[in-house]
Amino acid sequence: MSLDPLTRRWGLIGGAIMAFTGAIGMLVSFDERILISPILSLGYLTLLLAPAIAGHMAARGKVSVLEEPEHDVAQGAQKGLVAGLIAGVFAVVFMLAVNPFDLSEFFPNINDRMFDMMTFDFGLGLGSVVLIVASALAGAAGGAIYGLDDEPREGVFRSAIWVILFSLFELVVSDVIEVDAIVDLIYARGGGLHIWSAIIIGALAWWLGVRYKGRRAELTQMAKDSEAGSRLRWSLIGVAALLVIVLPMLVGGIVNELLINVALFILMGLGLNIVVGLAGLLDLGYVAFFAVGAYGMAVLTSPLSPAFSPELNWWVALPVVMVLAAIAGVLVGTPVIRMRGDYLAIVTLGFGEIVRILILSDWLTPFLGGAQGITRIPGIPLGATSVSGTSPELFIYMTMLLVGVAAYISYRTQESRIGRAWAAMREDEDVAEAIGISTVQAKLLAFVTGAIIASFAGALFSAKVGTVFHNSFDVLVSIIILVVVIVGGMGSIRGVALGALILIGVLGGPKSQGLLGEFAEFKLLIYGAILVYMMLQRPEGLLPSVRRSRELHQEEAAQDAWLDKKGSFIEEPEASV
Amino acid sequence: MSTEVAPEPVRSRRFKFNWVDGFLWFLRVAALIAIVVGVVGSIQQFADGEGPSAAAWRDLIVSSISTGSMYGLIALGYSMVYGVLGFINFAHGEVFMSGTMVGLISATMLFENGFWDSNPWISILVVLVVAMITSTLVAVAIERVAYRPLRGAPRLIPLITSIGVSFFVQYSFAGLFGVAIRNYPPAPSQLSGNVDILGIPIAGTRLLVIGVAVVSMIGLWYFVTQTKTGSAMRAVAEDKEIAGLMGIDVDKTIVTTFAVGGAMAGVAGLLWALLFRGVDFLTGFLPGIKAFTAAVLGGIGNMPGAMLGGVLLGLFEGVGPQLVLAGLGIPAVSQLKDAVAFAALVLVLIFRPTGLLGERLGSEDRV
Numbered sequence: 001m002s003l004d005p006l007t008r009r010w011g012l013i014g015g016a017i018m019a020f021t022g023a024i025g026m027l028v029s030f031d032e033r034i035l036i037s038p039i040l041s042l043g044y045l046t047l048l049l050a051p052a053i054a055g056h057m058a059a060r061g062k063v064s065v066l067e068e069p070e071h072d073v074a075q076g077a078q079k080g081l082v083a084g085l086i087a088g089v090f091a092v093v094f095m096l097a098v099n100p101f102d103l104s105e106f107f108p109n110i111n112d113r114m115f116d117m118m119t120f121d122f123g124l125g126l127g128s129v130v131l132i133v134a135s136a137l138a139g140a141a142g143g144a145i146y147g148l149d150d151e152p153r154e155g156v157f158r159s160a161i162w163v164i165l166f167s168l169f170e171l172v173v174s175d176v177i178e179v180d181a182i183v184d185l186i187y188a189r190g191g192g193l194h195i196w197s198a199i200i201i202g203a204l205a206w207w208l209g210v211r212y213k214g215r216r217a218e219l220t221q222m223a224k225d226s227e228a229g230s231r232l233r234w235s236l237i238g239v240a241a242l243l244v245i246v247l248p249m250l251v252g253g254i255v256n257e258l259l260i261n262v263a264l265f266i267l268m269g270l271g272l273n274i275v276v277g278l279a280g281l282l283d284l285g286y287v288a289f290f291a292v293g294a295y296g297m298a299v300l301t302s303p304l305s306p307a308f309s310p311e312l313n314w315w316v317a318l319p320v321v322m323v324l325a326a327i328a329g330v331l332v333g334t335p336v337i338r339m340r341g342d343y344l345a346i347v348t349l350g351f352g353e354i355v356r357i358l359i360l361s362d363w364l365t366p367f368l369g370g371a372q373g374i375t376r377i378p379g380i381p382l383g384a385t386s387v388s389g390t391s392p393e394l395f396i397y398m399t400m401l402l403v404g405v406a407a408y409i410s411y412r413t414q415e416s417r418i419g420r421a422w423a424a425m426r427e428d429e430d431v432a433e434a435i436g437i438s439t440v441q442a443k444l445l446a447f448v449t450g451a452i453i454a455s456f457a458g459a460l461f462s463a464k465v466g467t468v469f470h471n472s473f474d475v476l477v478s479i480i481i482l483v484v485v486i487v488g489g490m491g492s493i494r495g496v497a498l499g500a501l502i503l504i505g506v507l508g509g510p511k512s513q514g515l516l517g518e519f520a521e522f523k524l525l526i527y528g529a530i531l532v533y534m535m536l537q538r539p540e541g542l543l544p545s546v547r548r549s550r551e552l553h554q555e556e557a558a559q560d561a562w563l564d565k566k567g568s569f570i571e572e573p574e575a576s577v
Numbered sequence: 578m579s580t581e582v583a584p585e586p587v588r589s590r591r592f593k594f595n596w597v598d599g600f601l602w603f604l605r606v607a608a609l610i611a612i613v614v615g616v617v618g619s620i621q622q623f624a625d626g627e628g629p630s631a632a633a634w635r636d637l638i639v640s641s642i643s644t645g646s647m648y649g650l651i652a653l654g655y656s657m658v659y660g661v662l663g664f665i666n667f668a669h670g671e672v673f674m675s676g677t678m679v680g681l682i683s684a685t686m687l688f689e690n691g692f693w694d695s696n697p698w699i700s701i702l703v704v705l706v707v708a709m710i711t712s713t714l715v716a717v718a719i720e721r722v723a724y725r726p727l728r729g730a731p732r733l734i735p736l737i738t739s740i741g742v743s744f745f746v747q748y749s750f751a752g753l754f755g756v757a758i759r760n761y762p763p764a765p766s767q768l769s770g771n772v773d774i775l776g777i778p779i780a781g782t783r784l785l786v787i788g789v790a791v792v793s794m795i796g797l798w799y800f801v802t803q804t805k806t807g808s809a810m811r812a813v814a815e816d817k818e819i820a821g822l823m824g825i826d827v828d829k830t831i832v833t834t835f836a837v838g839g840a841m842a843g844v845a846g847l848l849w850a851l852l853f854r855g856v857d858f859l860t861g862f863l864p865g866i867k868a869f870t871a872a873v874l875g876g877i878g879n880m881p882g883a884m885l886g887g888v889l890l891g892l893f894e895g896v897g898p899q900l901v902l903a904g905l906g907i908p909a910v911s912q913l914k915d916a917v918a919f920a921a922l923v924l925v926l927i928f929r930p931t932g933l934l935g936e937r938l939g940s941e942d943r944v
Contacts, residue, residue, distance in 0.1 A: 024752025106682050108755040282733050284740075334600045335927055342665050342736050343926055346869060350919030353866075357916040362909035440597050479740060486737060525748035531741025535734055536726050 004079065007058040011083040014054025014139070015090020018118075021046055022091070023098075025109030026522055028117050033518045034192035035167040041192075042518060043117060045164075048138040051087040055080025055139030059146040076147025077140045084139015088132035091118065099124060151210070158209045159202035166201050167193045168506075171515060175251040248396045256392035258505060260464065261512045263399040264457050265504045269484045269496035270406040271453030276482065277491035277545070278410075278419060279446035280426030282345040284478050285332070285352025289451040291359065291473040292328045293458020296321040298374040298468045299367075305374055307367045314380040314463055321459050322452050329451030333444045352478055360470045373469035377462045389464040402456045409449065410493050418445055423547060476510045476524075483531050489541025498543050503527070601927055608924055611905065618904025628903060635777065637896055643783040643852060645891015646790035650845040651868035652875070652883035653797065654716070654838030660814040660878030660937060661834045664732060667739035668719055670865015671746035672839050676712035676846030677856045678750055681759055683707040684850065688762035697765030701847070705789075708850075709843035715746070716839025717832055725828070743865075750858040758857040761850040768851075786848045793844045794884050800837065801880065810834055814878065814937070863915060867894070870922040876932025885933065894918040 021027050031043030059076035095118060103110050119127020120134070145156055166173060170191065174183040186197045193201070222228045248256050268290060275283045299305045300317035312320070332351050336344045359368050368374065379388025380398055387394045413419045421442045424432040433439050462468050480503070488499025507523040508514030519526065534541065622628040629637065651673050658666045687693045687700045723742045727735045763769075764782050771778040801807035812820040813830045821827045849864070850856065871890040875882025897917045898910035907913070925932070 020749070024749060026752065105685070107753055109752060280733075282736065334597055335604060335923060337597055338601075339926055339930070341733055343873070343930070345733075345736060346665060346866070346873075347923055347926060349866065350870075350922050354916045354919050357913060361912045361916075363907050363913070440595070479744070482737070482740070522748065522752065524744050525752065528741045528744030528746075528748060532723055532738055532745060535738040535741065536723070539730075539734055 003082070004058070004061075006061055007079050007083050008086060010054040010058040011051075011086025011139075012090060014050045014083065014087030014135075015094070017050040018047060018087060018091040018135070019094035021050070022094075022114050022118050023107060023110050024522070024525070025114070026525075028109070028113045029521060030518055031117055033516070034188075034190060035164065036195060036198045037188035037190060037192035039195065042168075047118065048134060051084035051135040052080075052138040052142035054083045054087050055142030056146050058083035058139070059143035071147050071149055073144050073147035077144035080143015080146070081136050081140040083143070085132065085136040087139060088135030091135065092128040092131055095119070095124065095128065155206040155209060159205045162205035163193070163198050163202050167198070169515060172251060172255055175255050178250075244400065248393060253392050256396050257389075258512075258515065260389075260392055260396050260399055261509050262500050262505045263396065263403050264461060264464075265481065265484055265500040265509060266497050267399070267403050267406055267457040267460070268454055268481045269488070269500050270403070270410050270493065271450040271457070272481050273485050273491065273493070273496050274410060274413070274422075274453070275446050275450040276485055277489075278414065278426070279422040279443065280341075281443060281446060282341060282482075283348045283447075283450070284345050284475070284482065285348035285350070285355075286450070286454060286481055287473050287475065287477040288332065288348075288352045288355040289325050289328055289454035290458045290461070290477065291355050292325050292451070293321050293455030294462040294468045294472070295359065295368055295374070295458070296324045296455065297459040297462045298377050301463075302374050302377045304376045306365075306369050314378070314459070318459055321455050325451040325455030325458075326448045329448035330444060332451075333447035337440055337443050349475060349478070352473075352475055356470055356473050356475075359473070371470065373467055375467045377466050377468070379466075380463050387463075388466060395464055399460055402460060406453045406456065407493055409453070413449070414491075418442065422446060472511060474510075480504075480510050480527065483527050485541075487530060487534055487541060489544040491545035491547065492541065492543050495541050495543035495545070499541070502542075503530075604927060608927075612901050615901030615904035618906070619900050620904075622904065629899060634896075634899075637899060638892070639777075639779055639783055641891045641895025642888055643786040643848075643891070644895060645871075645888035646787050646884070647845045647848040647852065647887070648864065648868045648871045648890055649884040649887020650790055650793060650841045650848070651864055652871040652887045653794075653841045653880060655869050656872040656875075656877055656880060656883040657810075657814075657834050657838045659872065661810070661817075661831055662724070662735070664735040665739065665869060666719075666724075666838075667736065667865070668723075668742040668746060669716075669838065669842060670861035670863075670868070671743050671750075672712050672716045672719070672861070673842040673846050673849070673864060673868075674856075674858065674861030675715045675746065675750065676708035676839075676843035677849050677860060678754055678858070679711040680704045680708035680843075680846055680850060681761060681856055684761050693762050694765060697767055700765070701851075704850070705844065705847045708846040709840045712843030712846060713836045713839040716835045716842070719746070720832060720835040725831075743862075747858050747861070754858065756858065758855045761854045761856070763854070764851060782851045786851055789844060789848060790884075793841060797837065797841065797880065806830070806833055810837075867915075867918050870918060870925070873922060873932055874925050876934040876936050878937035879932065879934050882932055882934035889933075890918060890921060893921045897921070 027043045027047055029043075030046050031041045033042040034040070035042055035045060059079045061079075095115060098110055099115065115124060115127075118131060120130050121127070122130050145153055148156065166186075170187055174187060177183050177186075186193060188194050219232065222232055248259060251259075268286070271289075272283065272286050275281050275286070297314070297317055299308060300310055300312045300320060301314060303309060303311050332348065336347050339347060358364050360370060362370065364370070379386035379390075380395075381387075382394070382398070385391075385394075387398055389395060421432065421437045424435070424437055425439050425442050429439055432442075461472070465472075484499040484503050485496055486499075487495075487503060488497070489495030504512075504514065506514045506516055507519050507526060508516075513520055514523070619628065651669065654669045654672065655666060658664070658669070684693065684700070684704045687703065693700045719742055723738050724735055727738060768781040768785060770781055772781055772784050773779075774784070801810060809820070809825045809830045810833060812823065812825055813827055813834075817827050820830070845864075849860065867890060868887065871886035872883045873886070874890055875884070875886025894914050894917050898913050902910040902913060902917070
């Protein structure tokens with residue numbers, strides 16, 4: 001049998017991923033998280049997902065836009081089996097190659113625990129065989145799923161996704177349910193779903209999907225209809241708002257803490273979205289404005305501010321901080337106005353670092369506290385009480401209020417005069433100038449609006465934590481906000497919210513843990529991988545704004561139009577993004 | 578119609594005064610005044626016998642030049658990729674880091690069996706080769722996986738991708754090697770003394786660093802100007818489409834560009850090890866950004882410019898804080914080294930955005 005080069009390629013990629021995740025210690029540390037007790041941990045899911053995806057991709061083969069893809073279970077399973085086999089053999093070859101040497105001095109994660117994990121605790125001899133078989137089976141399963149008809153395939157995906165979601169979000173689900181007896185029914189004591197509860201959830205997801213299939217199509221049809229669509233949209237917004245208001249009451253302190261982090265990043269994401277998504281200015285030093293907000297608030301409200309300490313009320317200090325941020329926006333914005341896009345990115349990155357270095361320097365220590373930071377920042381006075389990080393249930397509403405303000409600003413500016421000016425400028429600066437848009441004004445306005453929204457986040461942050469240190473403001477924060485915006489969808493408010501929920505809520509922010517504490521060590525690796533994947537496959541983001549996505553797919557749209565016109569069979573066009 | 582006048586470019590409003598120009602002029606004048614006052618203040622201090630002694634100044638300048646020549650080698654990679662593909666390869670700092678990290682393995686092994694001390698020159702050569710090969714492979718792999726599918730995408734897309742690649746490579750190395758800082762073995766005894774050049778004592782390692790940088794630069798110059806592959810690279814940088822029509826394999830040439838840039842970053846990786854010894858997975862970040870600054874300073878796409886920019890940036894950040902900021906009465910100036918490097922980038926782009934020796938970009942990138 002001749003080996004399909006695509007199958008070989010996907011098999012090798014799958015094997016390389018297995019070896020790589022093992023060598024960086026990801027498998028071992030994910031193994032601690034049990035998904036389905038006692039048979040499946042996150043580590044084994046990761047290990048076997050690689051050959052499964054390889055098998056799936058091998059079965060998919062080369063996708064042609066014009067031909068209806070073939071679906072054949074046996075053929076898919078066969079291709080997947082081969083790909084999985086190659087992946088397993090690759091992983092075993094890797095293990096056998098590194099096993100004879102003691103590499104722990106250089107590669108601390110290539111150790112006995114990795115070998116035990118990857119060989120299912122059977123020892124290197126028998127375990128290798130087991131790994132190859134398991135990997136081949138996973139590949140076959142992945143390939144077979146591709147071979148299924150549309151409906152069962154979607155069912156399998158839906159079940160798998162819901163089971164994984166339920167097991168990953170154990171903390172949230174059990175927080176919401178609260179009754180121990182029911183929680184024990186779903187989850188095992190040591191963490192993870194019971195086998196039968198996993199089966200029930202999977203079956204339920206499948207059944208509900210089939211049951212409401214027609215209903216969903218109806219809804220999508222309704223959304224297209226203008227009047228019913230707008231009613232539908234408003235009721236959806238109403239449901240979302242209700243959920244947002246009720247959820248913090250249902251969940252405990254830890255999840256609320258997490259939600260505050262998510263909300264802070266939504267806030268900063270909305271601000272950066274104006275600069276990057278609407279105006280098209282890639283700002284890599286956005287954290288500088290966050291720092292201005294946080295330090296401004298700290299100096300104005302804390303009794304321990306070293307040089308100047310007016311001890312203002314948070315509400316009085318907020319407008320002052322906003323003015324400071326606006327000035328910072330103009331100061332950063334003006335020198336970069338004439339620069340091209342990529343120079344702008346690197347210069348703003350430089351500005352962000354300059355701010356952090358200055359905060360830390362002996363020169364400004366008499367004013368900003370240097371490495372000691374500023375401590376004892378009071379909470380936000382609200383009536384008789386003071387809201388701070390110690391009462392996350394109240395603080396979350398404070399944060400949401402400002403998120404609402406920022407979302408309203410973004411929503412209203414998008415289609416306004418300045419919003420359209422930004423869109424024009426983003427698409428072609430020279431043309432925008434030629435039709436009478438003052439690009440100087442538009443760029444500065446974008447910087448200033450973004451800076452003010454970031455200062456909101458900074459002001460909240462310092463009141464929440466009570467202390468500010470220089471290390472909360474390093475370049476990583478800027479990059480992570482950028483990833484949030486890009487993953488969610490540049491220029492899309494819903495997108496930013498979704499991006500922050502997924503990335504900050506699940507993976508964790510730069511200094512905070514997400515729901516999956518196991519990811520902590522690897523979250524930046526995953527951030528990087530997500531960023532690359534999004535740029536290659538879906539540059540418009542998960543919930544794209546319509547205009548932005550059109551801009552990014554202009555070429556494809558032109559191609560589609562051409563195909564429609566032609567309507568006849570042609571050779572598969574070269575993939576071009 | 579010979580009388581037809583070419584339409585005036587849109588950007589001709591440069592001569593009409595507006596407040597942004599005013600602000601930029603204010604910045605230029607303020608920067609100049611600050612520099613002049615700072616330098617005068619430092620000279621004053623020196624005349625009064627305060628501040629560093631003459632010998633300390635000399636050491637500062639020598640060490641700045643050697644650090645700068647390392648920046649210059651990294652800057653070559655940025656400059657070449659920018660010249661050919663027109664985007665900032667943010668991940669180039671990580672290419673450099675990968676070279677030092679893997680070089681460390683060979684250095685430690687050689688040190689442990691005593692070869693490092695008995696045959697220092699051969700050992701350094703081995704480490705150099707290992708670092709160069711690693712960096713080259715990483716650079717080529719990055720190009721293949723992340724950048725090739727993005728040919729012709731809007732300019733910011735590859736830039737954002739390269740940020741993602743940079744994170745991915747950084748934290749892959751953190752996972753592979755652990756997060757602790759590791760040290761190269763101490764420089765062989767033959768190198769630890771001073772060498773007199775024209776009566777000026779210069780530390781042996783620093784001299785070696787400068788020497789290696791100069792040799793690599795000459796080698797690169799020969800490769801780019803005298804060989805067939807080199808002229809193919811220049812042709813592709815000038816105009817990809819036309820170069821393709823002339824029978825040049827554009828994809829292969831782009832890979833070569835990444836490989837050569839990676840090899841230079843590998844050399845820089847060895848130099849970093851000789852200068853600073855300590856390496857970890859974040860080693861590439863700051864040198865990477867500074868090297869980009871150096872490339873802009875010399876004029877992006879311009880190879881002698883990259884080297885010149887590197888040395889100048891090394892001097893700015895090494896000597897600048899002491900010369901300018903100390904004269905202004907700012908305490909503990911050495912903390913502000915990185916801030917000075919970034920400020921230099923901002924000032925270069927305000928004063929002379931095309932760099933000192935001028936940009937050399939392909940037709941579609943000259944904006």
